[in-house]
Amino acid sequence: MRADDTNPSDFILIAEDIYIGFKEGGKAVATTPHESAWMRLGIIVCYLGVFQLLMKKLLQDENLKKEYDELLSKGQVFEINKFFITNCLKKFKYDEILDLYELRIKAEYKFPPEYNVTLEDLNKAIKIATNLISLLS
Amino acid sequence: MKKYEEYYSNLNKEVINFIEENKLEEYINFAIDTITKYLSLHRIVFDLYLDFFEDFFNRDLRILRIVVRCKNYDEYSFFYLWRSLISITKSSIPEDICSKIAIKLENES
Numbered sequence: 239m240r241a242d243d244t245n246p247s248d249f250i251l252i253a254e255d256i257y258i259g260f261k262e263g264g265k266a267v268a269t270t271p272h273e274s275a276w277m278r279l280g281i282i283v284c285y286l287g288v289f290q291l292l293m294k295k296l297l298q299d300e301n302l303k304k305e306y307d308e309l310l311s312k313g314q315v316f317e318i319n320k321f322f323i324t325n326c327l328k329k330f331k332y333d334e335i336l337d338l339y340e341l342r343i344k345a346e347y348k349f350p351p352e353y354n355v356t357l358e359d360l361n362k363a364i365k366i367a368t369n370l371i372s373l374l375s
Numbered sequence: 376m377k378k379y380e381e382y383y384s385n386l387n388k389e390v391i392n393f394i395e396e397n398k399l400e401e402y403i404n405f406a407i408d409t410i411t412k413y414l415s416l417h418r419i420v421f422d423l424y425l426d427f428f429e430d431f432f433n434r435d436l437r438i439l440r441i442v443v444r445c446k447n448y449d450e451y452s453f454f455y456l457w458r459s460l461i462s463i464t465k466s467s468i469p470e471d472i473c474s475k476i477a478i479k480l481e482n483e484s
Contacts, residue, residue, distance in 0.1 A: 316432035323436065324474040331465045333477040334457060336428045336438065343431045369454050 246371055249287030253364050256280040260357055277355045278345040284367035285342035288335065289322065291371055296325050332373075338366045390425050393439055402472050406441055406464045410478070413463055419456075420446040428477060438474070444481045453482055 256276050297303045302325060309317050319339075326335045341363045345355055394403055407423065414421050422444045430436035443460065445453075457480040465473050 319430055320433050320436045323430070323438075327438070327477060328470050328474040331461055331473055333461050333465075333479065334454075336440070336477050337479065340428075347431065365454055369458070373458075 244290075246287040246291035249283040249290075250364065250367050250371065253280040253284045253287075253360065253367070257357070257360055257364055260360075274350070274355050277357065277360045280360045281341050281345035281355065281363040284363040285338055288338060288367045288370050291374060292326055292330065292332070292335075293322060295374060296322070296329065299329075330374075332370055334366045334370060338363060338370075341366075386425065390427070390439065393427070393437065397439075397475055399439065399472065399475060402468050402476060403439070403441070405467065406476065406478070409464050409467075410441065410443060410460055413460065414443070414445075419448060422446075422483075438477050440477050440479045442479045442481060444483050446483050448482050450482065453480065456480065 257280060259276070260273070297306060302321075306318070306321060309315075309321060323335060323339060326332045341359055344353055344359070345363075394400055403425075410423070424442050424444070426440050426442060428438040428440050445456075448456065457478070460480065461478050464478060468476070
């Protein structure tokens with residue numbers, strides 16, 4: 239099996255393809271009647287790309303790596319969100335991550351009719367993710 | 376009078392408690408001052424208010440947000456402005472405080 243050498247920007251490209259599909263009419267979007275499923279997916283992959291890149295950077299710090307491994311071994315998965323967010327604010331001062339996190343929660347856990355995901359949400363997620371990734375590149 | 380109280384006469388008690396418990400007065404005042412001066416200098420019309428970010432999975436994680444709502448701001452430079460506000464404000468705030476305060480930019484059109 240090939241090693242996973244996925245680049246964080248690959249995720250953003252997926253989200254951009256979905257966005258362009260909506261704007262210009264693309265094959266991917268045309269294959270399903272459920273447009274919001276694509277938009278939700280696009281937002282989630284934006285978060286995933288940023289999460290992977292920033293987490294990799296954070297874990298270069300040995301103390302943080304130890305803390306992270308401990309959370310994983312104890313199965314405290316939800317604490318990892320806290321670990322990730324607070325350290326992004328502390329180490330990188332990436333306040334935009336809070337908005338991206340909220341969009342991801344909306345896309346992943348909050349369902350219609352109360353919460354509809356819009357194309358503006360997807361657009362915002364792509365812009366935040368692209369900006370954050372470009373700052374570290 | 377504390378600067379943040381000047382801005383928000385009807386501030387939520389929870390926000391005041393959070394600021395006082397975490398000893399954030401000095402930093403909130405500094406952040407509000409810096410943001411206000413910067414935006415006024417660039418003649419950007421805006422409103423400021425304070426609210427919380429709460430983690431969906433863990434309500435213990437609360438971050439005080441300074442929300443800057445710009446009026447009809449050019450969308451092209453929106454993210455550039457957001458980054459500038461964070462950089463000028465947070466470069467003078469200690470690391471541990473940076474994880475308790477966040478700046479959010481909104482565009483009201």
